[in-house]
Amino acid sequence: MLRKFKKIKDRSFAEFKMRAQQGTNIFAERYGVSAQIKLPTDAQLFKKFNLKGKEVSAESLFKHFGFRKNPKFYASFENLEVTIDELRARFPEEETAIVNRADRICAGFFDLLGYENLRFGGKIPDWHFDPISQKTSAKIHWSKIQETSSAQTGDKKIIWELNRQQHFTTLGRAYKLTKNEKYAATFVAHLESWFGENPPKIGVNWLSSLEMAFRSISWIWALHFFKDSPELKAEIFAQMLKYLYLNGRHIETYLSKYFSPNTHLTGEALGLYFLGAFLPELEDASRWKNIGYKILLDALDFQVRGDGGYCEQSSHYHRYTTDFYANLFVLRQLENAEIEPKHSEKLNQLFDFLLFTMQPNGETALFGDDDGGRFYFLDERPINDFRPTLALGAALFNRGDLKFAARDASAELLWLLGVEGLRKFDELEAFEPTETSKAFKESGFFAMRDAWRADADFLLIDCGEHGFLNCGHAHADALAFVLSSSGEPIFVDSGTYNYTSDLEARQLFRSTAAHNCLTVGGESSSIPNGAFSWKTIANAELLEWRADENHVFFRGKHDGFERFGVDYEREILLEKNGSVHLIDSIKSPQSNAYELNFILSPHLSAEIKNDAVAIFDKKNRAQTALNIYTETVAENTTGKGSWKIENCWISPRYGKKIEAKKLVFGVAAQGDIKFLTVITKKAKRISAPEDAETRSAKI
Numbered sequence: 002m003l004r005k006f007k008k009i010k011d012r013s014f015a016e017f018k019m020r021a022q023q024g025t026n027i028f029a030e031r032y033g034v035s036a037q038i039k040l041p042t043d044a045q046l047f048k049k050f051n052l053k054g055k056e057v058s059a060e061s062l063f064k065h066f067g068f069r070k071n072p073k074f075y076a077s078f079e080n081l082e083v084t085i086d087e088l089r090a091r092f093p094e095e096e097t098a099i100v101n102r103a104d105r106i107c108a109g110f111f112d113l114l115g116y117e118n119l120r121f122g123g124k125i126p127d128w129h130f131d132p133i134s135q136k137t138s139a140k141i142h143w144s145k146i147q148e149t150s151s152a153q154t155g156d157k158k159i160i161w162e163l164n165r166q167q168h169f170t171t172l173g174r175a176y177k178l179t180k181n182e183k184y185a186a187t188f189v190a191h192l193e194s195w196f197g198e199n200p201p202k203i204g205v206n207w208l209s210s211l212e213m214a215f216r217s218i219s220w221i222w223a224l225h226f227f228k229d230s231p232e233l234k235a236e237i238f239a240q241m242l243k244y245l246y247l248n249g250r251h252i253e254t255y256l257s258k259y260f261s262p263n264t265h266l267t268g269e270a271l272g273l274y275f276l277g278a279f280l281p282e283l284e285d286a287s288r289w290k291n292i293g294y295k296i297l298l299d300a301l302d303f304q305v306r307g308d309g310g311y312c313e314q315s316s317h318y319h320r321y322t323t324d325f326y327a328n329l330f331v332l333r334q335l336e337n338a339e340i341e342p343k344h345s346e347k348l349n350q351l352f353d354f355l356l357f358t359m360q361p362n363g364e365t366a367l368f369g370d371d372d373g374g375r376f377y378f379l380d381e382r383p384i385n386d387f388r389p390t391l392a393l394g395a396a397l398f399n400r401g402d403l404k405f406a407a408r409d410a411s412a413e414l415l416w417l418l419g420v421e422g423l424r425k426f427d428e429l430e431a432f433e434p435t436e437t438s439k440a441f442k443e444s445g446f447f448a449m450r451d452a453w454r455a456d457a458d459f460l461l462i463d464c465g466e467h468g469f470l471n472c473g474h475a476h477a478d479a480l481a482f483v484l485s486s487s488g489e490p491i492f493v494d495s496g497t498y499n500y501t502s503d504l505e506a507r508q509l510f511r512s513t514a515a516h517n518c519l520t521v522g523g524e525s526s527s528i529p530n531g532a533f534s535w536k537t538i539a540n541a542e543l544l545e546w547r548a549d550e551n552h553v554f555f556r557g558k559h560d561g562f563e564r565f566g567v568d569y570e571r572e573i574l575l576e577k578n579g580s581v582h583l584i585d586s587i588k589s590p591q592s593n594a595y596e597l598n599f600i601l602s603p604h605l606s607a608e609i610k611n612d613a614v615a616i617f618d619k620k621n622r623a624q625t626a627l628n629i630y631t632e633t634v635a636e637n638t639t640g641k642g643s644w645k646i647e648n649c650w651i652s653p654r655y656g657k658k659i660e661a662k663k664l665v666f667g668v669a670a671q672g673d674i675k676f677l678t679v680i681t682k683k684a685k686r687i688s689a690p691e692d693a694e695t696r697s698a699k700i
Contacts, residue, residue: 016259026254027144030202037250038202040243049246050282062242063235065282067228072281073335074225076419085177087420092412096178098381103175106168107187113162114373115657121163125194128164129204131155133656134502143207149501149532154205156502158373158655164206165215166191166223167378173226174379185230188223189237196240201247210252211265214272215376217248221279222377242280249276249289256296263304263313263469264321268376270296271325278332297329301347304469309350310444312469315369316358320387323351324376327393331417345398352394355387356406357439357448360490361457363388363408366483367494368446368463370474370511373655380412384654389413396426405431405453438553438575440546441465447546449553449575456488458579464541464557473533477525479541479559480571481516486579486627486682490602491616492517496652501532510652513561513598519569519585519676520596526561537564544570551577566591578682585676592671597631597678599664603651606662609644614664628681631666635674642668642676 029035041049047057052065077084089096102112109124121127129138134155138146146153154160169188176184199206206212220241227233252272257265270293276283277290304312304322311319326348333340359365365387373384380389389411395403396410396418410426418425433453440447445465451458462482468475476494484492495515498506509515513525520526526539539561547554558570572584585597601607605626607616613630633642649663666676 019256019258023255031142031144037247037254040201040240040247043239046239046243046246049284051284052282059235059239063238066224066238072278074279075331075335075417076422077416078225079419081177083420084415087423088178088412088415091410091415091423092380095381095412099171099174100179102381103171103184106172107183111163111168113159113656115652115654116159119159119163125190126163128195128198128206129154129160131157131159133159138205140204143202143204146205146208148208151502156499156656157205157208158500158502160205161209161212162374164195165212165374166195166219167215167375169219169223170226170378173223176226176230182230182232185227185232188227189232189234192237192241196244202251207251209265210255210257211261211268211272213248213252214269214275217245217252217272218275218377220245221275245276245280246283246285249273249283249285253289253292258296261473262300263474264318264325267297267300267304267322267325270294270300271329274329274332278336294329297326298341298343301326301343305347305351306441306443307350308441308443309347309352309354310441310446310465311351311354313369313474314445314463314465314468315371315474316365316367317371317373318369318474319351319354320365320390321372321376323348323355323390323394326351327390327397328376328417330397348394349398349400352391352398352400352403354441354444354446355391355394356403356434357436357441358446358461359387359391359406360483360485361450361455361459361488362485362490363455364490366461367496367653368461368478368481368483369468369476370500371497371652371655373497377413379416382411382413392426393417395429396422399425399429401430401432402434404429405433438548440543442543442546445541445543447543447555449548449555449573451575451577451579454488457485458487458575459485460553460573460575460581462555462557462573464543464555464559467527467535467538467540471534472538475527475535475538476511476516477513477527477529477539477561478511478516478518479513479526479539479561480557480569481513481518482573483517484581484680489604489626491605491627492599493602493651495600495650496658497655498650498652498658499656504532507532510650514596515598515600515649517599518597519571520598521562521565521567521593523594523596524562524565526559537561565589565593567593580682581680583676583678583680585678586673587670587675588673590672592669594667594669595674595676596665596667597676599629600649600651601662601664603653603659603661607646607664609646612641612644614644614646616664626682629664629678630681631676631678633668633670633674633676635668635670635672637671642666 030038050057111119119132121130136155138154172184172188252269273289274293277286280286311322364385388407391403392407392410392414410423415423438449447462449460463478495510498510508529513520528536530536539559541559543557545556553575556572562569566589568588570586574582605616606619607614616627645665647663649661650658651661652658
């Protein structure tokens with residue numbers, strides 16, 4: 002009750018006003034007195050378009066769209082034959098993957114999030130069905146559906162991922178590669194089905210303005226792929242325009258300015274910008290575009306921190322944000338419009354953060370929630386490969402360091418910037434970033450590495466704010482780290498797995514024990530509440546960061562265990578030879594049970610050998626990856642502590658989980674205690690406890 006009162010007390014007049022307006026609009030929709038509850042008639046639609054003196058009809062609109070020269074779409078569409086030829090020559094493996102995926106979509110099979118071969122009924126999907134829970138959401142007014150509950154609908158993430166209709170770009174690419182009309186026919190059949198099953202304001206697919214924005218962008222892309230197909234008729238095109246108009250009105254009315262002023266808000270804003278930019282003939286276009294642009298520029302001030310980290314403390318939402326603003330940058334260039342200096346500066350910082358948090362193998366380390374999706378699917382790269390985004394940044398800003406990290410161009414770059422963009426990337430001179438390790442102090446992430454090689458040692462530490470506002474996408478991972486050794490992931494983040502469909506799993510995957518962290522009495526440093534909220538949060542603080550050519554040293558603390566009478570600090574030292582030294586220092590007058598958790602990458606296993614643990618590749622047991630050894634220094638302990646190896650789950654992508662191993666070192670102690678841990682590539686016991694402490698003081 003007190004928390005709710007504080008939330009109300011902290012709201013501004015502007016927030017009360019917007020929420021009241023949205024509530025009034027919902028009431029009007031429910032009781033049939035809103036203009037937004039019906040699609041415009043043909044006559045109403047035609048009045049909203051200005052074709053500069055020409056008579057407006059479904060046929061004239063369709064013809065106008067097919068032949069207009071402006072606004073320009075992405076550069077790849079200026080000459081699609083040239084683009085397709087370049088795609089085949091430069092990315093020959095893409096064609097087979099695209100066509101195979103498109104064929105499966107035509108047959109009714111979808112790979113979405115971490116799921117494969119999902120079937121939503123027959124060849125034409127049931128747009129309200131969750132095939133995992135086998136639940137079909139009710140066709141009721143969208144406001145009657147609870148957004149954060151799965152009871153009515155199953156997992157909305159799965160339903161919404163299908164209804165983003167990003168698979169239209171797969172069908173579109175396959176269509177241009179093969180000229181096979183079956184892909185256009187499937188696109189049209191899906192559209193017609195969707196229109197019939199999703200009348201205005203009815204059902205789960207009207208619940209999220211963000212999802213409507215994504216779907217609108219997908220439709221605009223699809224129209225450019227299929228506008229020359231005989232399968233796409235003027236009547237279907239006009240029906241899509243009616244829905245796009247209503248989408249824009251809905252997004253504008255129900256912006257997430259106060260409900261979710263994160264990627265929900267910026268995604269909605271980009272959707273409005275898209276609608277305004279590519280339907281300029283519509284009377285609402287300039288207003289939508291201006292609203293979207295202002296929101297996106299304003300959000301840079303509170304969503305992107307001064308060092309380039311995204312406010313929600315999540316690697317995947319950071320990528321969403323980078324892709325949003327990179328696309329906005331491309332659109333402004335296409336329009337020959339002014340690009341605000343703030344836009345360029347913040348976007349470069351977003352790229353910097355991605356650059357330094359990328360692991361040596363090219364994958365991006367998980368931290369915070371993994372949404373499982375992408376802003377667009379224009380290549381066949383894995384979801385955790387963010388290098389296409391870095392390649393785009395390299396081409397946009399002539400940055401050789403981003404090209405070095407991206408290594409190669411991607412098909413995504415071709416589709417966004419065309420053949421000339423690809424040439425620009427090719428001609429750019431790649432160079433290693435001038436720093437190997439970097440402290441993002443404002444964002445609270447600390448990246449250590451010994452080199453920019455593919456076989457480098459890498460360590461990323463989380464010592465920042467718990468999250469943004471209600472910390473909906475945060476995990477209880479204060480002072481957690483991930484580690485790669487010789488280029489291979491060793492200790493990893495457990496991932497997300499799901500949001501609302503399984504609350505027990507939701508809390509497990511974001512718990513402290515699911516991260517490379519210390520737990521006290523088996524408890525987390527932050528206590529979860531609902532699926533997107535917390536009862537308590539740990540406050541982390543950087544105490545020290547130093548680096549030279551031989552060592553990188555971090556020291557930080559958090560207050561998440563003060564409820565147990567525990568003051569807690571963690572020190573981490575990465576040496577040039579790849580050895581890692583951890584000191585976990587606890588001051589407490591009380592008796593507690595402590596456990597250090599280390600989550601192994603799924604390709605690894607381990608064996609306890611005396612008082613240490615050998616980590617090895619499952620496929621090559623003789624190949625020792627690392628050894629880990631821990632000692633304790635304390636006056637009163639119940640034994641010296643011991644290792645155990647537990648089974649656990651890893652979720653590399655939303656909806657998917659695979660078995661893995663977790664190393665746990667536990668001890669019960671009365672009073673102060675230190676854990677002194679050495680992780681080494683050497684296949685022998687090394688470093689006495691006092692040596693570890695001495696090493697931490699070297700720099």
